[in-house]
Amino acid sequence: MELMWRYTVKYKKLVFLNFLYVFGFILIELGLPTLLAQLINKGLMFNDYDVVAYYGTWMIVISIIGLIGLIGLAYTVSKITTRIVRDIRNDIFEKVQSFSHKEYNEFGVSSLVTRTTNDAFQIMVFMQMVLRIGMMTPLMFIASFIMIIRTSPSLSYVVLIAVPFLIGIVYFIGKRSAPLSNKQQINLDEINLNLRENLTGLRVIRAFVKEKFQESRFYQVNDSYMIVSKKLFKLMALAMPTFSIIFNCIFVVVIWLGAIEINNGDLQVGSLIAFIEYIFHALFSFMMFANIFTMYPRAAVSARRIEEVLNTEPSITENENGVTETETHGYLTFENVTFAYPGDTEEPVIKNVSFTVKPGETAAFIGSTGSGKSSLIQLIPRFYDVTKGRILVDGVDVREYKLSALRQKIGYIPQKALLFTGTITDNMLYGKSDADIEEIEEASDISQSKDFILRKPNKFDEFLSEGGSNMSGGQKQRLSIARAIIKKPDIYVFDDSFSALDYQTDSKLRARLKLETKKAAVLIVAQRVGTIMHADNIIVLNKGIVVAQGTHEELLKKSDVYYDIASSQLSKEELA
Incomplete structure (x- = not known):
């Protein structure tokens, strides 16, 4: 959580605004059943339609305000989480840029890609849950429980009995999901590695007629990911039906005991309806908060993997x-x-x-x-x-x-000529960002690349695909040499x-x-x-x-x- 909050606190104003929307939403959600209870007890029970209209109008007004609050909450959550994932990816990219070859070899390219993309995305999803539900549900549960005790102290013990069972389910799922989440991310690294090798080595694979062999390798890695994911999703799916069974049992007991108290004159009909609403908010809040706990192990694995990159000190x-x-x-x-x-x-x-x-x-x-x-x-x-x-x-x-x-x-021309996506001019400017067209043409002339460039439809504005794959090996080498020449190194x-x-x-x-x-x-x-x-x-x-x-x-x-x-x-x- 330290990594996630470190990036979240950068946007204190938005977090504070998010809290205001959450607090307002809770007041509205709990205010509606309270008004409904008054509408039934003071209006419908006495056929006083003026009272019904009065409380009904307030319920409509509060509902509209609640809708505005929900929209505001969605806006602040989206803005905070998208900025968090942007900052994380920027920091990872900046850190990776400082790595020497030693660090690249330790992590592996495929793993670094997964950490920058999928792991950062997992944190974004988790923080959306935290900011939208994590801030709301504890307050909602406490406020709902207070209203439950105020409405009917004699029925509130039914909820207290159910809470230990709910906590036990959350602990069980969280404990089992952590190692599965870790294994899932490792398998995802292997999928990316296998896919990257297959795409970069496509010509070799076809030349040796090894398509089926590569398919079987990929299927094996993909099946491993599927098996782990299936176990994880089954475990996560266990929460919802288990919670539903407990919730339904609580509602049945509350309605049964509430009916007895109404018959004895100890409880009004409107109060029972409000009581059921309060229980629903309390239990639903607990269930949603439990979802955050079940998602936490997966986010924690992603956060740990990102921390490994950010905390690695480059050797050079x-x-x-x-x-x-x-x-x-x-x-x-x-x-x-x-x-x-x-x-x-x-x-x-x-x-x-x-x-x-x-x-x-x-x-x-x-x-x-x-x-x-x-x-x-x-x-x-x-x-x-x-x-x-x-x-x-x-x-x-x-x-x-x-x-x-x-x-x-130093003007370094590597053994494997590498060009970047963009035009020929863009690649030349890697050597000298402020080079003019005369310098570019001179460098291309010295490197013996000017002739084939001028034969291209767009000349120096010819677009190069990824890695310069639309150029021959000799053309790529000459453009790499031109890129170094334009730099005029020592x-x-x-x-x-x-x-x-x-x-x-x-x-x-x-x-x-x-x-x-x-x-x-x-x-x-x-x-x-x-x-x-x-x-x-x-x-x-x-x-x-x-x-x-x-x-x-x-x-x-x-x-x-x-x-x-x-x-x-x-x-x-x-x-x-």
Whole structure:
């Protein structure tokens, strides 16, 4: 409840207004049976229609006021709860944006999506119940019980006898529903994970004719969710008929005993009718309040899952007082860098790596799959922090920078080119938000993407679907490179960003990049020797260790690992 109230108290004025509507509604609801009792006892029993008209008019007026109160209550509840769920989702999104890769891996993308959407929605539904019913029902129950005792003390003990049974039912349902709610949300995470994998891997699934296999996997996860949900809903459904049976028994006993008191002259007919109304309000209020208790375990599970995200401290923080400006630009140094993934008990993936890149120089990394090339360059923008050693950018340890300032110095092109939904121009502006059309065209020209962009019907305003799925792999890579070029960073990091390009385009692009990056350090991870053979320094990695470094010609002579890679890709003439 702490999380929910923390967001609710932000809107104190609306909560206070909500309370006024609730209090007014209670007075009206209990005022109607009181007026009805007077109408019967003083009007109908004596055939005094003036009294009937008087109390009847007041009942109509009160009913209209009650309707206005209900509308006002619905308005304030909707406004508060929609703002609460908006604030929760904003805070989760903001928190997730600060996470490093370590935190993403711990939670999982599917779980973070579920917590942001479904869990936040569960809290909204629960808070609607609390603000609409939770504030009303305790007051209604107390006020109704006072009126019950005032109307007929001798009949009030019937309600007192029933209360322990009602409390026992609420406790039983609440106790059983908590673990089921937790399991239900976990199963929902698994459904989202399965669905996400199926949608993103649709082409692979079809290529291997695994549709039926994927269907059976999804059915299994979905059936687990259904079984848990069925148990939970059966448990929740148990409350209503049980309460109804108890309520009906109470009404039968009250009417029977009330009829005896009327016959004895101890109670009037109107008072009995009002008494039954008071009992109805008291018991109905209790039942509605009990529904909140039965819903609470499910909301508590969602709140706990959201709290886990909000209370998780990112392992890599912004460092508000960090360095933002440096005198030099384009210098990168690795000093005895060792790195192991957080929580990984295996050997480090990077071991004692040292090298230096200066402005205008190109350093390339090559090695077999799993040699640690991508892991190494992800340390530069601090996607992860080094385990030992240090990385210097322009003479300053990357950990001493303000994080945003560090990443502003780096143009990072990931291994998997990712474009965002929107136009080509929108994606270019990710690199530089205030870039003009000349800068956009220049970046696209350097990245060899201008030709295919101009062939599009809408040119630079061509709309890209989710992930740029309406572009080829090579087009996506070139647009990703253009996005980094327009930023004009001090350090360019290409993580196997030329793999989808043909040799001619690759050659043209590298030639243009050489001119564009004269004042910047360039790092290239590649599998193709042809992409990196002109680099100033080629670093050969094997199982996270630098086994050799030098120029292409030097490595052919002194590194067997590099020679084996080169000989598998180049002709004998090129090796000579």
